[in-house]
Amino acid sequence: MTNPRLALLFVAPALLFLIAVLGWPLVQAVILSFQNVGVIGTEGEWIGFDNYAAVLGGSNFWRALGRSLLWVVANAIVQTAVALGVALILHQKFPGVRVARTWIILTWIVPTVVVVIIWRWLLSTSGGMVNPLLIQAGIIQRPIGFFATRESAMTTLVLINSWRWFPFVALMMLAGLTRIPSDLYEAARIDGATAWKRFTRITWPLLQPTLMMLGVVGTLLSFNVFDVIWLLTAGGPSQATQTLPVLIYETAFKGYRLSEAATVSVLTSLLLMGFALLATRAMTASEEAR
Amino acid sequence: MKRTLPQSLALYAGLAVIVLLIGLPFWWVMSGSIKLPREIISRVPTMVPQSFTLQHFEKLLQSTDFPAYLVNSLLVALFSTVFTIALALPTAYAFFRMKFPGRAALYRLILVAYAFPTVVVLIPIYGLFARFGLIDTRASLVIVNIAFALPFSIWMMRSFLASVPRDIEEAAIVDGAPPRVILLRIMAPLIAPGIASVAIFTFIASWTEYLFASVLIVSDARRTIPVGFAGIIGQYQIDWGLLLAGATLATIPVVILFAFVGRWFVTGLTEGAVK
Numbered sequence: 001m002t003n004p005r006l007a008l009l010f011v012a013p014a015l016l017f018l019i020a021v022l023g024w025p026l027v028q029a030v031i032l033s034f035q036n037v038g039v040i041g042t043e044g045e046w047i048g049f050d051n052y053a054a055v056l057g058g059s060n061f062w063r064a065l066g067r068s069l070l071w072v073v074a075n076a077i078v079q080t081a082v083a084l085g086v087a088l089i090l091h092q093k094f095p096g097v098r099v100a101r102t103w104i105i106l107t108w109i110v111p112t113v114v115v116v117i118i119w120r121w122l123l124s125t126s127g128g129m130v131n132p133l134l135i136q137a138g139i140i141q142r143p144i145g146f147f148a149t150r151e152s153a154m155t156t157l158v159l160i161n162s163w164r165w166f167p168f169v170a171l172m173m174l175a176g177l178t179r180i181p182s183d184l185y186e187a188a189r190i191d192g193a194t195a196w197k198r199f200t201r202i203t204w205p206l207l208q209p210t211l212m213m214l215g216v217v218g219t220l221l222s223f224n225v226f227d228v229i230w231l232l233t234a235g236g237p238s239q240a241t242q243t244l245p246v247l248i249y250e251t252a253f254k255g256y257r258l259s260e261a262a263t264v265s266v267l268t269s270l271l272l273m274g275f276a277l278l279a280t281r282a283m284t285a286s287e288e289a290r
Numbered sequence: 291m292k293r294t295l296p297q298s299l300a301l302y303a304g305l306a307v308i309v310l311l312i313g314l315p316f317w318w319v320m321s322g323s324i325k326l327p328r329e330i331i332s333r334v335p336t337m338v339p340q341s342f343t344l345q346h347f348e349k350l351l352q353s354t355d356f357p358a359y360l361v362n363s364l365l366v367a368l369f370s371t372v373f374t375i376a377l378a379l380p381t382a383y384a385f386f387r388m389k390f391p392g393r394a395a396l397y398r399l400i401l402v403a404y405a406f407p408t409v410v411v412l413i414p415i416y417g418l419f420a421r422f423g424l425i426d427t428r429a430s431l432v433i434v435n436i437a438f439a440l441p442f443s444i445w446m447m448r449s450f451l452a453s454v455p456r457d458i459e460e461a462a463i464v465d466g467a468p469p470r471v472i473l474l475r476i477m478a479p480l481i482a483p484g485i486a487s488v489a490i491f492t493f494i495a496s497w498t499e500y501l502f503a504s505v506l507i508v509s510d511a512r513r514t515i516p517v518g519f520a521g522i523i524g525q526y527q528i529d530w531g532l533l534l535a536g537a538t539l540a541t542i543p544v545v546i547l548f549a550f551v552g553r554w555f556v557t558g559l560t561e562g563a564v565k
Contacts (some may be wrong), residue, residue, distance in 0.1 A: 004391060006469055010384035011396065014440055021415070021437035022403050028414030040416055091306045100305070107312055109544045111498040113516045117523070117537045118315045121322070127316055129335045138374040167312070168559075175560030195297075218355055224407045227500035245409045252413050252506065266411040272407060280359055283346040 026269075032262035039256045051263040063239070064247040065271075068223060071158065071243050075222040076215070078162040079169045086166065087173035089202075101174070104167040112164070119160045120232065123147075150240035153233050157241055161228050165221070169214060176210025177203070200259055212286070216279040220272060220280040244268050316541070323347070330530050346535035356536060358511050359518035362516040364543070366428050366514055367496040370435035374492040375485055377436065382447035383473055403441045406547070408501060416505055426508040434502045439492040446491065446558050449505055450484025451477075486551040487558025497544055515540050 033051055037044035038052040055061045064101055107115065123146045141152050146156040182201065188198050226245040229235065233249060235242035242250070244264065252261035297510065315525040322330055326341040342372050348357045384390070384478070416425070424430040454477065462472050478485065507513050513521070519536050548555070 003388065003469075007384040007388040007393075010380035010388070010473075011390075014381040014444070015396065015400075017377060018400065018403055018437060018440060021405070021433055022411055025411040025414035025418055026406070028417065029410055032414065040413075040420070055435070085304065086308055089301060089308065092301055094301065094305070098553065100308075102556050104308065104312065105552075105556065106316065106545075106548075109494045109498075109548060110541045111516045111519075112500055113519045113523075114319075114537045114540050115531045116520075120317060120523075121534065122318065124528075124530075126331050132335055163311075163315075171556060171560050194339050222405075224409065226409060228517070231500075231523075245407065248409050249412075249501075258413055262413055265407070265413065268407055269410050271342035273402075276402075 012026070029262045029265050029269075032202060032259050033266045035259050037258040037262075039254075040258055044259060051259055053266075055263045055267065060247060061244075061267070064242055064244045064264075067154075067241065068243040068245075070154070071225075072219050072222050074154075075162055075165070076218060078150070078158060079166045079218065080214075081160065081209070082166045083169035083173055086170040087177055090174050091171065091177045107164050107169060108168045113231060115160065115164050116228065116231040119156075119163075124158065137219045147233055148237065150237060153237055153241050157229055157232060160232070161222070161225055164228065165218075169218065172214055173207065173210060176207050179210075180206045206285075209283075212279075212283050216276060216283070219279075221278065223272060301440045319534050320538050320541075323531065323538045326500055327531050330534070346531035347539070349529075350532055350535045350539070355432075355510055355513070355518060356515075356522070356539070359513055359515045360539065362428060362512060362518075363497055363514040363516075366431045366435065369432045371489050371492045372441065373432065374436050374439045375488055377555065378440055378443040378447060378488055379478065380473060381440075381486065382444045382451060383477060385444065386448050386451040386496075387477075400441045400444060408438060412501060412505060415502070419506060422498040425506060426512060428507075428512055430506045431496070431499070431503055431514065434506070435492065435496040435499060438499075439488075439495050443488040443492060446487055447481065447484045450481040450487075454480050483554040484558060486554040490547060490551050490555040491558075493547060495545060503520070 032044075034046060034048060035044035036047045036050070085235065086104070090097065091105070109277050123131070125131060125143040125145060130146075131140070134140045135143070144152070147153045184206075185198060187204060193201070223243075224245060225243075229243060229246055230242055230249065233241045235246040245268075246267070248261050248264050251257050251264065255261075318335075321337075321339050323346055324344065325336075325341055326343050326345075327337045329336060329339070329341050385393060419425050419430050426432070458476060458480070459472060462476050467476070498516060499514070500520070503514045503517045504520075507517065510518070510521070519540060522536065523533060
């Protein structure tokens with residue numbers, strides 16, 4: 001149908017809504033980052049690039065950025081590995097496969113606070129299931145506090161967040177798998193290719209576009225994770241799990257340094273936008289090369 | 291094709307691991323919610339409850355604000371869902387079935403909105419809402435939820451709209467049906483699975499939203515489950531029975547919803563992703 005006036009009429013409500021609720025606040029965030037507002041609701045004055053100089057000159061931002069990168073990479077590795085195995089299994093035919101494909105996403109549809117309670121309880125030193133199981137298996141001697149040390153807190157958070165997200169990633173991979181023509185596998189089988197060969201020569205290369213797409217979307221999604229971290233460790237112990245979103249929240253709503261938080265926000269968005277831009281460009285380039 | 295015995299064994303072993311990995315934690319929580327306190331914290335964890343009690347649910351519903359959180363969450367999620375569909379349907383229709391100048395650019399703009407870190411707009415949105423007296427209202431959460439669900443919802447409707455044959459629309463146009471009728475009476479029923487996907491996505495996103503709900507809502511009676519419930523965690527000296535009962539009650543609504551439209555949702559999620 002070609003009726004530009006009507007089309008714009010259809011698009012306008014959603015567009016105006018997004019401009020008002022996302023676009024305008026985005027502009028405000030930039031404005032705030034050039035002022036010195038402390039507590040929410042108070043007035044500030046223009047101070048130019050002072051906030052940027054302070055944030056980039058201090059160590060908090062860089063440390064949080066490092067943790068965010070670690071967080072994104074660790075989550076990507078764990079989730080991709082587990083999700084690929086799960087997707088390959090769900091790609092098979094077996095009784096109940098449709099039920100399995102639907103309900104696998106259970107961990108993703110419950111509120112984060114439920115995920116938090118599940119794991120706080122299972123990992124707790126009194127009554128939790130995980131410590132006794134690990135002791136029985138001979139892996140540890142005494143119950144361990146999973147959120148007690150810097151390294152274990154980060155590792156545990158990555159594993160819990162991956163538990164929440166791997167089914168989502170697996171479904172996306174499954175969608176990519178179903179797109180691979182089945183006659184390729186038939187032909188390979190007739191030629192006597194082993195299962196491993198079929199995986200490395202057909203599945204893996206043809207899954208690349210899906211993996212690239214997931215790499216971009218997944219990076220943005222895990223970068224933004226806030227509630228799991230906040231509710232389980234609040235960024236601790238001693239800032240070991242304070243990623244950029246946690247730093248922004250703490251600076252604005254615990255430290256009452258609104259402009260400084262806005263500055264970190266703007267820097268974070270620039271980083272993510274740059275990443276998204278480069279990644280999508282690389283993706284289109286590799287698609288054209290195909 | 292037939293599987294060899296080792297292949298079958300590997301497949302079912304893998305399936306068993308998945309079921310345990312996802313099912314076991316939920317089973318422990320749900321079965322834990324009906325155990326007596328001493329069994330919950332016993333040194334030797336039990337797989338099957340050895341005791342039965344509803345005391346945790348009673349305490350949760352009678353001496354905490356959990357019922358209010360539940361109602362608030364349902365209200366916020368339902369209103370967010372209805373408005374998101376109302377906004378996403380015409381927009382997606384225009385984007386994927388009509389031609390107009392600036393279409394590609396506008397579509398890209400909407401996708402960019404999806405990629406943005408939500409925490410970035412948290413601070414200015416607080417300021418904006420304060421100016422319009424929206425702080426501490428459930429409406430503020432509905433507005434925010436719509437804004438965050440909308441880009442993804444438009445994107446998700448794409449594959450569903452693409453699957454409707456052009457002739458159906460063209461026949462309606464020839465018959466002189468106005469665009470409103472075409473959209474609501476002809477297209478909407480045909481892409482019902484797509485609308486269901488959007489509905490469940492928005493519902494879940496609103497149901498689980500924590501960050502904005504924690505900042506925009508001030509009074510306890512207006513809190514949604516994620517924030518209200520998180521407050522209960524800190525309030526009581528770790529009463530696991532209470533928390534497990536709450537986790538169970540917070541899970542049930544999405545599970546019921548998913549039992550009806552889960553299949554469509556998974557299709558919507560995966561179809562859009564590969565096209």
